[in-house]
Amino acid sequence: MSDQEKELKVLRDQIDSIDKQIHQLLNDRARCAQQVAEVKEKHQGPQDAVFYRPEREAQVLRRVMARNEGPLADKEVARLFREVMSVCLALEQPMHVAFLGPEGNFTQQAASKHFGHSAHCIPFSNSDEVFREVEAGGAHYGVVPIENSSEGMVGHTLDLFKRFQLTICGEVKLNIHHHLLRAGVEGLDGITHIYSPQQTLSQCRSWLDNHFLSAERVPVSSNSEAARMALQQGPGAAAIASELAADLYQLNIVSKNIDDQSDNSTRYLIIGDQIVGESGQDKTSILVTVRDKAGALYELLEHFHKHEISLTGIETRPASTESSHSVFYIDFQGHSANSHIQKVLQELESDSVELKILGSYPVAVL
Amino acid sequence: MSDQEKELKVLRDQIDSIDKQIHQLLNDRARCAQQVAEVKEKHQGPQDAVFYRPEREAQVLRRVMARNEGPLADKEVARLFREVMSVCLALEQPMHVAFLGPEGNFTQQAASKHFGHSAHCIPFSNSDEVFREVEAGGAHYGVVPIENSSEGMVGHTLDLFKRFQLTICGEVKLNIHHHLLRAGVEGLDGITHIYSPQQTLSQCRSWLDNHFLSAERVPVSSNSEAARMALQQGPGAAAIASELAADLYQLNIVSKNIDDQSDNSTRYLIIGDQIVGESGQDKTSILVTVRDKAGALYELLEHFHKHEISLTGIETRPASTESSHSVFYIDFQGHSANSHIQKVLQELESDSVELKILGSYPVAVL
Numbered sequence: 001m002s003d004q005e006k007e008l009k010v011l012r013d014q015i016d017s018i019d020k021q022i023h024q025l026l027n028d029r030a031r032c033a034q035q036v037a038e039v040k041e042k043h044q045g046p047q048d049a050v051f052y053r054p055e056r057e058a059q060v061l062r063r064v065m066a067r068n069e070g071p072l073a074d075k076e077v078a079r080l081f082r083e084v085m086s087v088c089l090a091l092e093q094p095m096h097v098a099f100l101g102p103e104g105n106f107t108q109q110a111a112s113k114h115f116g117h118s119a120h121c122i123p124f125s126n127s128d129e130v131f132r133e134v135e136a137g138g139a140h141y142g143v144v145p146i147e148n149s150s151e152g153m154v155g156h157t158l159d160l161f162k163r164f165q166l167t168i169c170g171e172v173k174l175n176i177h178h179h180l181l182r183a184g185v186e187g188l189d190g191i192t193h194i195y196s197p198q199q200t201l202s203q204c205r206s207w208l209d210n211h212f213l214s215a216e217r218v219p220v221s222s223n224s225e226a227a228r229m230a231l232q233q234g235p236g237a238a239a240i241a242s243e244l245a246a247d248l249y250q251l252n253i254v255s256k257n258i259d260d261q262s263d264n265s266t267r268y269l270i271i272g273d274q275i276v277g278e279s280g281q282d283k284t285s286i287l288v289t290v291r292d293k294a295g296a297l298y299e300l301l302e303h304f305h306k307h308e309i310s311l312t313g314i315e316t317r318p319a320s321t322e323s324s325h326s327v328f329y330i331d332f333q334g335h336s337a338n339s340h341i342q343k344v345l346q347e348l349e350s351d352s353v354e355l356k357i358l359g360s361y362p363v364a365v366l
Numbered sequence: 367m368s369d370q371e372k373e374l375k376v377l378r379d380q381i382d383s384i385d386k387q388i389h390q391l392l393n394d395r396a397r398c399a400q401q402v403a404e405v406k407e408k409h410q411g412p413q414d415a416v417f418y419r420p421e422r423e424a425q426v427l428r429r430v431m432a433r434n435e436g437p438l439a440d441k442e443v444a445r446l447f448r449e450v451m452s453v454c455l456a457l458e459q460p461m462h463v464a465f466l467g468p469e470g471n472f473t474q475q476a477a478s479k480h481f482g483h484s485a486h487c488i489p490f491s492n493s494d495e496v497f498r499e500v501e502a503g504g505a506h507y508g509v510v511p512i513e514n515s516s517e518g519m520v521g522h523t524l525d526l527f528k529r530f531q532l533t534i535c536g537e538v539k540l541n542i543h544h545h546l547l548r549a550g551v552e553g554l555d556g557i558t559h560i561y562s563p564q565q566t567l568s569q570c571r572s573w574l575d576n577h578f579l580s581a582e583r584v585p586v587s588s589n590s591e592a593a594r595m596a597l598q599q600g601p602g603a604a605a606i607a608s609e610l611a612a613d614l615y616q617l618n619i620v621s622k623n624i625d626d627q628s629d630n631s632t633r634y635l636i637i638g639d640q641i642v643g644e645s646g647q648d649k650t651s652i653l654v655t656v657r658d659k660a661g662a663l664y665e666l667l668e669h670f671h672k673h674e675i676s677l678t679g680i681e682t683r684p685a686s687t688e689s690s691h692s693v694f695y696i697d698f699q700g701h702s703a704n705s706h707i708q709k710v711l712q713e714l715e716s717d718s719v720e721l722k723i724l725g726s727y728p729v730a731v732l
Contacts (some may be wrong), residue, residue, distance in 0.1 A: 002407040011402050012422075016429070020445065022388055023441060026446060029384045030438045036377050043370035050455045063382070063388060072396045076453045076484065080392060081385065083449050086441045096613075101590075117483070118442065122590055122611075138616060222491055224467075245488075247462075250504060292667070 033088040042291045052140070054170045054270070055279035057085055058362030062281070065365070078366055079113075086116020095119040098139035106173045108170040111143040112156040113366060114310040128159050131164040134271055141169060147267040147313065158267070158317055158329045161287060161358050168285050168359035169269035170343045173366075178204055178259050181239045181251035183231050185227065188254055190342065193213055196240035201339040206239055227251060270361070281361040282335035283312060286345075289319060289327050289354040296326060309334055325353055335360040392450065399454040406435045418506070420536045420636070421645035423451055424728030426685050431731070444603040444732055445479075452482020462483040464496045464505035465603070476538040476634040477509040479732060493523050497530045500637055507535060513633040513679065523635070524683055524695045527653060527724050534651050534725035536636035539732075544570055548604045549597050549618035554620055557581055559599065561592040562606035570606055573624040592616060636727070645728040648701035649678060652711075655685060655693050655720040662692060669713045675700055691719055 001009070026207050040049040059308075064081050065074040072080075089095060098110045101123025122139065124130045130142040142278045144157050184193065194201075194212060196221040201208070208217065223241040227249040230239035239251065246253050266277045269324055297316075304311055313331035332339040336357055349355045367375070406415040431440040438446075455461060465477045467489025477487045488656065490496045490503065496508040510523050536539075544566055548557065554579050556645050560578060564585040567574070575584065576580075582603075589607040593615040598604035612619050656662045669675055678695035700707040702723055715721040 002409075004405060008402060011405065015395055015398045015402075018398065018425075019426065019430070020433070022391045022395070022450070023433065023443065025384050025391070025449075026386045026440055026443060027434070027436060029381055029388070030436075032381045032384065033379050034437060036374060039370060039373045043368075060382075060385065064385070067386070068393070070393060070396075071457060074395055076456070077389065077392060077680060079483070080446075080449060081389075082451060084388070087438060090442070091437060094409065100403060103608065117445075123588075128555050138576050147390045168382060222489075227489075282557060334636075 005307060029084065030088050030091055033225055034091060037092040047192045048102060050094065050274060052089060053277070055277045055282075055362055058281070058365050060085065061365040065284065071099075075366055082366070083116045083118070084268050090118035095141070096139045097141050097143060098122045098124050098133040099143040100127050100130055100145065101125055106111070106174055107143055107145055107268060108264060109173055113123070113174070114143070114170060114172045114270060115141070127160055131160045131166060131271065134166055134273070140272065142270050142271040142272065143172070146171075157335060158315060161356070164228065164260045166271045166273055167275065168269050168361050169272040169276050170284065170361045171364045173364045174268070175265045177242065177257055178240050179246060179253045180255040181227060181230055181236075181241055181246045181249070182254045182287050182340050183234055183251050185235045185285050186252055186254060190235060191238045193218055193237045193276040195220050195229040195237060195238065197222060199228070200240050204258045204260060206260045220324040270292040276361050278335045278337050278360075281363045282333075282360050283331055283363050284334060284341060284360040285329070285331050285358040286348070287317070287327055287329055287356040287358060288348055288352045290352045292324050292326050297328065300328065300348065301349065303344050303351070304332060307340060307344050309341065309344060376651060391555065396454050396457055403458040416640060418455060419643070421643045421648075421728055423608060424645040424647070424731050425615040426451065427731040442719070448479075448732070449484070450483045452484040454615070455465055456484035461507070462505040463487045463507050464490050464499040465509040466493050466496055466511065467491055472540055472632060473511055473634060474511055475558050476540055477542070480536060480538045480636060481507070485504050493526055495524045497532060497637065500532055500639070501530050504579060506638065509634050510535075510637065511632060511686055512635045521681070521683060524653070524681060527722070532637045532639055533641065534635050534727050535638040535640050536727045537730045538634040539631045539651065539730045540633045540634070543608065543623055544606050545609060545612060546621040546624055547593060547596055547607055547612045547615070547618045548603075548620045549600055549617050551601045552620060553674065556601060557604045559584055559603045560606065561586050561595040561603060563588060563592070566606050570626060572623045572626045597653065633730075640724065642727050644701045644703050644726075647729045648699075648726050649697055649729050650700055650702050650707060650726040651697050651724040652714070653683070653693055653695055653722040654714055654718045655691050658690050658692050663694065665717065666694065667715065668685065668699060669710050671716070672704060673710050675707070675710060
């Protein structure tokens with residue numbers, strides 16, 4: 001046995017011994033999860049028992065990240081725990097998740113990020129169908145895009161909450177950074193065509209308008225496809241894509257972070273029919289309908305200001321029936337079970353035509 | 367605190383304590399993996415050190431499955447360990463994997479199944495490009511489909527091994543079972559249209575010919591899409607899709623396992639430029655070129671028979687240059703480092719115009 005082999009054998013024996021312990025603990029954990037399910041079935045009844053608790057999962061993941069000392073990165077170790085919880089849950093209840101397809105898109109990534117890979121994720125061709133599937137009980141949860149930091153809220157999704165009696169059970173964030181990539185040469189001179197998916201082109205619109213008003217913007221099916229086009233077509237072509245794509249296609253990053261918003265994240269909602277408990281770091285989403293009058297929005301927001309509640313998002317929606325009404329979608333920090341938040345909700349209710357609480361749910365962990 | 371809450375608290379405290387131990391062990395394991403990398407860099411040099419060892423991963427996973435006592439299923443716990451190894455490896459070397467796209471297809475599932483979700487998987491539009499990318503060093507490994515149990519070998523992939531100097535480093539199997547699904551009614555009467563992806567229709571061809579020679583076979587983009595069509599169009603339409611799809615779309619399974627082969631698996635190859643060591647349960651793939659003559663194939667196979675080596679696959683390929691030559695792709699059990707196998711390879715070499723050993727690699731674990 002060579003020196004290398006000897007040294008490796010010692011380390012591998014150590015790894016094998018660690019693996020045995022991890023393995024034992026994983027099965028111990030699964031047994032505990034089974035007992036949790038039994039307790040729930042005993043007290044809540046086998047039909048009504050709720051096995052998946054978003055607030056509890058968020059707490060577990062936050063604790064994992066808080067106590068992590070490495071060398072594994074916080075997010076990587078949290079991702080492993082997400083998978084562990086996903087596998088333990090699947091033992092009790094195979095989770096069915098409907099998402100806005102097609103298969104392989106970012107929404108599916110968001111679904112897997114949130115539920116782990118033991119969940120069965122099924123694509124639907126529009127958000128209405130995702131809502132319908134969840135309301136009909138065909139899927140336990142649904143995942144739909146709600147907000148892009150440069151494009152704003154996905155209004156259509158918000159409007160679906162008026163038609164369906166579903167709640168928001170969670171949110172997922174995906175961070176996406178875009179660069180301008182080019183084959184062979186550096187700098188920005190001589191670019192005539194810019195390839196990227198339509199959504200990415202929109203997310204970089206003002207940067208493109210400032211630098212390449214006359215270059216042709218060519219929508220393609222994916223960021224990988226854009227990078228491939230830049231490689232094939234040579235220096236006259238550029239792609240907007242990720243660092244990974246630059247690396248893989250050996251393209252030069254000729255301009256970094258060209259997104260109009262530096263924190264370009266896409267946000268997705270988990271929809272279901274569950275009231276989610278407090279996780280300690282929560283958000284609440286509501287739809288408020290008010291009579292149109294000068295200062296109506298200001299009056300609404302004053303309630304939040306007075307109680308020192310931070311708003312995280314607001315969007316005006318067209319009222320569906322009464323033309324003299326306005327509807328606002330509002331996101332804010334805090335959980336509706338909290339007495340402080342309850343006061344604001346009471347005030348809003350007495351000040352509005354209608355207040356619909358869409359749900360309180362854990363702030364995205366990963 | 368209610369009885370339920372008290373009982374749940376005890377169990378959750380137990381789970382938290384287990385999680386802390388698992389967490390600690392995961393970081394211990396990552397540290398060992400870092401030390402393994404340091405030993406390799408010291409002895410092999412930082413440029414040439416090989417961090418990913420398919421045979422070692424196969425051994426770890428086989429041990430996990432062998433010792434598993436549940437309640438987690440063997441495959442689920444192995445999948446978790448695959449992710450753990452994937453995360454530990456990414457700490458040393460972020461893995462880039464090229465696969466035959468498009469994104470979201472079964473080949474990507476195969477890549478993730480083999481390398482875990484810490485690997486970066488990038489789609490390419492044909493197998494040639496996957497091979498080129500790996501040969502050029504743009505990706506560490508590639509994943510391409512090689513065999514479908516009803517459609518046979520993917521000949522084009524085999525031919526690429528003649529053009530590229532790459533080896534086979536592993537194999538992945540995905541199992542897929544198909545059923546005939548229908549909305550509302552039971553039985554097979556009155557079906558006029560059958561929806562499914564083209565590949566699935568081919569995989570069920572003889573069953574369809576026997577039962578539905580006159581029904582129209584309509585190719586669609588995915589199995590989910592097929593199930594959705596069956597639901598929308600009512601009892602005249604049927605879908606060929608999975609049990610999961612039946613469950614999700616609340617369709618009746620009117621005929622089970624209609625695949626022409628009961629074990630309908632798709633096989634994928636991991637390609638790279640690495641010589642993979644013995645894992646204890648290995649396969650070897652070769653390309654043998656022989657002069658055309660009566661009994662040429664029989665003579666080749668006799669060598670295997672004599673040494674009691676099990677063949678797992680054989681396929682005739684057209685010879686690219688000499689029309690008087692035949693090329694055979696052969697898969698068999700055993701590793702080329704084994705003296706028993708070496709004897710056969712020597713015999714084959716002296717009996718053939720050319721013998722190309724494509725690689726020895728672990729038999730698919732999961």
